[in-house]
Amino acid sequence: MAVLTEEIRNRIRAEFPKYPNRRAVTLPALHIVHEAQRAVSPEAMKEIAELLELHPAEVADTMSFYGFFRTPDRPLGTKRVWVCRSLSCMLRGGEELLADLTKRLNSNVGGTTADGNVTLEFAECLGACEQAPCILVNDECHGNQTQDSVLKLIENK
Numbered sequence: 001m002a003v004l005t006e007e008i009r010n011r012i013r014a015e016f017p018k019y020p021n022r023r024a025v026t027l028p029a030l031h032i033v034h035e036a037q038r039a040v041s042p043e044a045m046k047e048i049a050e051l052l053e054l055h056p057a058e059v060a061d062t063m064s065f066y067g068f069f070r071t072p073d074r075p076l077g078t079k080r081v082w083v084c085r086s087l088s089c090m091l092r093g094g095e096e097l098l099a100d101l102t103k104r105l106n107s108n109v110g111g112t113t114a115d116g117n118v119t120l121e122f123a124e125c126l127g128a129c130e131q132a133p134c135i136l137v138n139d140e141c142h143g144n145q146t147q148d149s150v151l152k153l154i155e156n157k
Contacts (some may be wrong), residue, residue, distance in 0.1 A: 003043040008036050012051055022052040026062045028156055034069050038076040072117075077112040077119040081150075082136040086125040093146075094133035098122060100147045118154060 004012075012029045021027050029048045033040050040063055042056075049056040063069045070076050083089075083098040098109065101131055105113050112119040128134045131143020135150055137157045145153070 002047065003031055003041060004033065004047045005036075008032060009051060011048075012048070013097040023054060023058070025052055026054070026059055027066075028065075030059070030063055030069055032084075035142060038041075039070045039072045039074070042071050052075060068121075074110075075112065075116075078117050079154060080119045080121065082121050082126065084124075084126040084128070084132070084134050085122045086129060086132070088129035091128075092110040092132040095137075097133050097147060097150060099143060099148065104147075 001062065011032045012025065015025045015144045016031075019028075020127065024139065026048070027054065030040055033044050033048065042060075045059045046056045048054075049059045052059070055147065081101070084094055085098070086113070097119075102108060105118055105120055107113045107118065107120050109120055109122055121137060126134050126136055126141055127156055128141050128143050131141075133145050134141055134143040135145050135153070136142075137154060139157075142150075
C-alpha cells in the first residue's frame with residue numbers, strides 16, 4: 001500500500017522542471033511530504049527515492065542532515081513553535097523565553113506536548129534581529145515576544 005497520495009506525487013513531479021536533475025528535487029520533495037503528513041516515514045522516503053530515481057539511503061541522508069524534518073516516532077504537534085537563539089534574541093531574553101516555555105508547556109525542547117498540540121524547538125536564527133526576541137509559529141514570524149505574549153500567541157494560532 002502506497003504511503004504517498006497521488007496528489008503528493010504530483011506535487012513532487014511538478015518540481016522536476018524547476019531543477020537541473022531529479023536528485024536536486026530531494027529537499028523540496030521532503031518538504032512536500034513533511035508538510036502533508038507532519039512527518040516523513042521510512043516508507044515515504046522509499047517512495048520519494050523511487051520518484052526521483054535515487055537509492056532510499058540518498059533520501060535518508062538528505063533528511064537526516066536537516067534538523068527540521070520529523071519521523072513518525074517523533075511527530076509534530078498541531079503547532080510548531082521555534083524560539084530564536086541568535087545573539088540578538090539571546091541578549092533580549094530569548095533563552096529565558098525558551099526555558100519558560102519548556103516549563104509552562106511541560107515539554108522539552110524538541111518535544112511535543114502530551115496533548116499533541118505544540119512542538120517546541122529552537123532556531124539558530126530567524127532573521128528578524130530587529131524584533132528580538134522572536135519566534136516562529138507554523139512558519140509565521142512574531143517579534144518582540146515576552147513570556148506572557150508568547151503563550152497568548154500560541155493559544156490563538
